[in-house]
Amino acid sequence: MSEIIPEPRATEDADTAEPVAATSGLLVLAPLRLEANAVRRGLREPASRVQRTGMGAARSRKRVSGESMPGTFGAMVVMGTAGGLTDDLSPGDLVVATEVSDGATTVALPGADLLAAELRRAGLSARAGKIVTVPKIVKATERAKLAAKGYLAADMESAALVSAALAGTGAGRPAAVIRAVSDSGFGPGMVTGGLDALRSLRLAAPVAERWAAACQQRTVLLAGPRSFCAGVERAIEIVERALEQRGAPVYVRKQIVHNTRVVSDLEQRGAVFVDELDEVPDGATVVFSAHGVSPAVRSTATDRGLSVIDATCPLVSKVHAEARRFAREGYTVALIGHAGHEEVEGTLGEAPGSTVLVQTVDDVAALSPSDPSKVAYLMQTTLAVDEAADVSAALRERFPRMRAPGSDDICYATTNRQAAVRAVAVEADLVLVAGSKNSSNSVRLVERSERAGTPAHLIDGATDIQLSWLSGVSVVGLTAGASAPPEVVEEIITALSGLGTVTVTERVTTTESVQFGLPREVRR
C-alpha cells in the first residue's frame, strides 16, 4: 500500500557537496539518502537542516569533521535505521540512545529517556537504550552477543557521528540519536521493515524539532528542603525491616506513602499493597501506612489476629489524639482537609459522631454544631498553609470561642517545603515538582508555585517532562514532595543536562533535623 507523504517544509540541500549553513535550530545527521529524505518529509520548522553523512563510520566521521559540518545550529540528532538486537523490538520501533559506543569510544546521551517519552506521547513506539556502532551488518549470532551486553540496536555510524561532531563544531551542543528498527535479522521482512522504519523516522522528525526547541543552557534552582520527610523515611524503613526480619510477603494496607516509585520498589522486594484488610490472609503481617487508619481498621485487624506494625506518622497520630480529646470534652471538631484522603478518613474515624470535614469557606458557613460555643478545629497535615489559613480564619470568625490544636497541625515538612518552593518559584520561569498525583503535599507544592505566579508541573520522573514546557525556559525551579525519593531529583537534573549545560544552585530556606523512632515490632 502506498502512502501519501507531504512535501518537506524544512530547508535543505544536504545531498549537495556544500552543506547548508544553518542559522539555528535542529541539525539532523542522516547517513543514507533514504533516511535523510524520510526525515526531511517530517520536518516542519524552516530552521531545521538535514545533512546526509554517508554509510559507515569512516565516511560519517569525515563528513562531520572540520569544514564539512554546518557551523551554526542549536542541537543535533543522528537519525537513521538500525538493526534491532532484542526480540521485543519490531520493525518501525524507535530506539533513542542513552549511549553510543563503537567499543573504543562511548558517548553518554543523558536526555534519551525524556526524548523517548516524548516520542511515545506522539504515538510512536520508542525506547531508550544503548546503541552499538559496528563495522558491518551483524549476523544473528553476533546480535545475541551484543544484546547480552545490554545493547538494544546496532548501526554503522552513530558513535562515529556523535563523537566526531562533538569534537568539532558540535562541541558543547546537545546531541541525540534516534534510530528506527528496520530489521531484527535477515529475511523477507527486511524490505517491509525498512519501510516501517522510514515511516517512523518521518513521524519522529517533528518530535526531534520539539527536542531541539527545548535545548538551551539552563539554571536549575533546587528548593531546600525537598523530598523525604522524617515520617516517610520512617514508614519506608518499617516496611524494609519487616521484610528483612519476617520475610516476604509483608502486606501493607494502602500505599505506604503516596509515591509510585517507592511503592513499586517495595513491591519488587516482597511488599504486597492492599486496599483493605480482607485481602490479607489470616495470621499475616500487615503494616498500616504513614497516613494512619481509623480505630475501626485497628479493631478489624485485632479480630482477624493479624500481626500489625503501625507506620502511621507520629504527627498524624498527634492529630488523631487531639480529635479523641476534643470529642471526649464534648466539642464538635471541624476537620480542615480534603475528602477521600486516607489521613482525613483515619482522623474522621477517631470520633465519627463529633467530627465534620470542612474543605472550603462555604463548608464553614454550612456548619451546624449542636453547641456553637463548643467547636474545635484540626487540620490535615499536608494542606497548603495559606489554603488552611483561609478556612481556619472563616471558622474563627463564625465561632470566636473555637478551640485550636496545641500547635498548627500542618506539619513541619509540609510548611518547610512550601516555603522553599515559593523561594525558587519567584525566581524561576517554570517549576517542576517531583511527586505522584495522589500525593497531597506534592500537589500543594504545585499550587504554591502557581500562586507565586510561576507555572508548575507535577511529575513522577523525568519521562513525564513534556518538551513544550521547556521551550524558552532558562531557569527551572525543582523540588520534590515529602514522599518523593531524592534520586528522582537527580534523575531530572540528568535529563535536563541532555538538553544543554545545566548549572545547579540550591536555595535553602531552612534545614531539618527531625527524626522519629521506629515502633518496637521492628527495632533490632
Ligand code: SF4
Ligand atoms: S508530611 Fe509530615 S505528617 Fe506527613 S508523613 Fe511527613 S512528617 Fe509526617
